[in-house]
Amino acid sequence: QVQLVESGGGLVQAGGSLTLSCVVSGGTFSTYVMGWFRQGPGKEREFVAAVGTFRWIGFRTYHTDSVKGRFTISRDNAKNTLYLQMNTLKPEDTAVYYCAAARHGVPLDSGLSSDYDYWGQGTQVTVSS
Numbered sequence: 176q177v178q179l180v181e182s183g184g185g186l187v188q189a190g191g192s193l194t195l196s197c198v199v200s201g202g203t204f205s206t207y208v209m210g211w212f213r214q215g216p217g218k219e220r221e222f223v224a225a226v227g228t229f230r231w232i233g234f235r236t237y238h239t240d241s242v243k244g245r246f247t248i249s250r251d252n253a254k255n256t257l258y259l260q261m262n263t264l265k266p267e268d269t270a271v272y273y274c275a276a277a278r279h280g281v282p283l284d285s286g287l288s289s290d291y292d293y294w295g296q297g298t299q300v301t302v303s304s
Contacts, residue, residue: 177202184298197257197274205252213270222286224248237283
Protein backbone atom coordinates (compact mmCIF):
# COMPACT_ATOMS: atom_id res chain seq x y z
CA GLN A 176 0.00 0.00 0.00
CA VAL A 177 1.46 3.30 -1.09
CA GLN A 178 1.28 6.09 1.46
CA LEU A 179 2.15 9.76 1.08
CA VAL A 180 2.63 11.97 4.12
CA GLU A 181 3.10 15.73 3.78
CA SER A 182 4.64 18.01 6.37
CA GLY A 183 6.05 21.49 6.67
CA GLY A 184 2.94 23.61 6.36
CA GLY A 185 2.18 26.47 8.70
CA LEU A 186 1.49 30.17 9.09
CA VAL A 187 3.88 32.62 7.48
CA GLN A 188 3.84 36.31 6.65
CA ALA A 189 3.71 37.51 3.08
CA GLY A 190 7.19 37.48 1.58
CA GLY A 191 8.27 34.59 3.76
CA SER A 192 9.33 31.06 2.90
CA LEU A 193 8.30 27.51 3.68
CA THR A 194 9.50 24.10 2.56
CA LEU A 195 7.01 21.28 2.24
CA SER A 196 8.03 17.64 2.32
CA CYS A 197 6.24 14.50 1.23
CA VAL A 198 7.54 11.09 2.28
CA VAL A 199 6.38 8.15 0.18
CA SER A 200 6.32 4.59 1.47
CA GLY A 201 5.18 1.26 0.11
CA GLY A 202 5.94 1.91 -3.54
CA THR A 203 8.70 2.50 -6.05
CA PHE A 204 9.19 6.21 -5.51
CA SER A 205 11.94 6.70 -8.07
CA THR A 206 9.67 5.54 -10.90
CA TYR A 207 6.78 7.87 -10.09
CA VAL A 208 6.10 11.24 -11.55
CA MET A 209 5.47 13.35 -8.44
CA GLY A 210 3.34 16.45 -8.26
CA TRP A 211 2.14 19.14 -5.91
CA PHE A 212 -1.42 20.43 -6.01
CA ARG A 213 -3.21 22.95 -3.83
CA GLN A 214 -6.75 23.88 -2.95
CA GLY A 215 -7.51 27.31 -1.59
CA PRO A 216 -10.64 28.22 0.36
CA GLY A 217 -13.64 28.09 -1.94
CA LYS A 218 -11.49 27.11 -4.92
CA GLU A 219 -10.98 24.01 -7.01
CA ARG A 220 -7.84 21.95 -6.67
CA GLU A 221 -5.02 23.53 -8.66
CA PHE A 222 -1.89 21.97 -10.13
CA VAL A 223 1.33 23.58 -8.90
CA ALA A 224 4.37 21.62 -10.10
CA ALA A 225 5.67 18.21 -11.10
CA VAL A 226 8.99 16.37 -11.27
CA GLY A 227 10.04 13.19 -13.03
CA THR A 228 13.14 11.05 -13.17
CA PHE A 229 14.24 10.18 -16.67
CA ARG A 230 16.71 7.43 -17.44
CA TRP A 231 19.12 9.30 -19.66
CA ILE A 232 18.57 12.93 -18.68
CA GLY A 233 17.96 12.86 -14.94
CA PHE A 234 15.38 15.05 -13.23
CA ARG A 235 13.03 17.31 -15.10
CA THR A 236 10.57 19.74 -13.51
CA TYR A 237 7.57 21.80 -14.47
CA HIS A 238 6.08 24.75 -12.58
CA THR A 239 2.89 26.58 -13.39
CA ASP A 240 3.11 30.26 -14.24
CA SER A 241 1.51 31.25 -10.93
CA VAL A 242 4.47 29.89 -8.97
CA LYS A 243 7.33 29.95 -11.48
CA GLY A 244 10.32 31.78 -10.09
CA ARG A 245 9.01 31.54 -6.51
CA PHE A 246 8.48 27.81 -5.91
CA THR A 247 10.88 24.95 -6.66
CA ILE A 248 9.91 21.30 -6.76
CA SER A 249 12.58 18.70 -6.13
CA ARG A 250 12.97 15.11 -5.05
CA ASP A 251 15.45 12.86 -3.29
CA ASN A 252 14.99 9.34 -4.59
CA ALA A 253 17.34 7.93 -1.93
CA LYS A 254 15.04 9.29 0.78
CA ASN A 255 11.73 8.66 -1.04
CA THR A 256 10.95 12.30 -0.43
CA LEU A 257 9.43 15.08 -2.49
CA TYR A 258 9.95 18.76 -1.65
CA LEU A 259 8.40 22.08 -2.50
CA GLN A 260 10.50 25.10 -1.62
CA MET A 261 8.20 28.13 -1.50
CA ASN A 262 9.68 31.63 -1.46
CA THR A 263 8.15 35.10 -1.66
CA LEU A 264 4.85 33.73 -0.48
CA LYS A 265 1.69 35.71 -1.17
CA PRO A 266 -1.71 35.61 0.58
CA GLU A 267 -3.16 34.00 -2.55
CA ASP A 268 -0.85 31.02 -1.96
CA THR A 269 -2.96 30.15 1.08
CA ALA A 270 -4.26 26.63 0.52
CA VAL A 271 -4.07 23.02 1.54
CA TYR A 272 -1.12 21.56 -0.35
CA TYR A 273 -1.24 17.95 -1.53
CA CYS A 274 1.48 15.75 -2.94
CA ALA A 275 0.54 13.12 -5.49
CA ALA A 276 2.21 10.23 -7.30
CA ALA A 277 1.59 8.92 -10.81
CA ARG A 278 2.56 5.31 -11.47
CA HIS A 279 2.54 5.67 -15.20
CA GLY A 280 4.42 8.20 -17.24
CA VAL A 281 2.45 11.42 -17.55
CA PRO A 282 3.50 14.68 -19.15
CA LEU A 283 4.96 16.90 -16.48
CA ASP A 284 2.71 19.76 -17.59
CA SER A 285 -0.43 17.62 -17.59
CA GLY A 286 -1.82 19.01 -14.38
CA LEU A 287 -4.75 16.61 -14.36
CA SER A 288 -5.66 15.20 -10.96
CA SER A 289 -6.94 12.07 -12.68
CA ASP A 290 -3.41 11.29 -13.93
CA TYR A 291 -2.21 10.78 -10.37
CA ASP A 292 -2.85 7.53 -8.53
CA TYR A 293 -1.86 8.23 -4.95
CA TRP A 294 -2.45 11.27 -2.75
CA GLY A 295 -1.38 12.56 0.61
CA GLN A 296 -3.73 13.97 3.21
CA GLY A 297 -2.59 17.55 2.69
CA THR A 298 -0.83 20.20 4.74
CA GLN A 299 -2.20 23.68 5.39
CA VAL A 300 -0.24 26.72 4.29
CA THR A 301 -1.55 30.09 5.44
CA VAL A 302 0.06 33.33 4.28
CA SER A 303 -0.91 36.45 6.18
CA SER A 304 -0.77 39.91 4.65
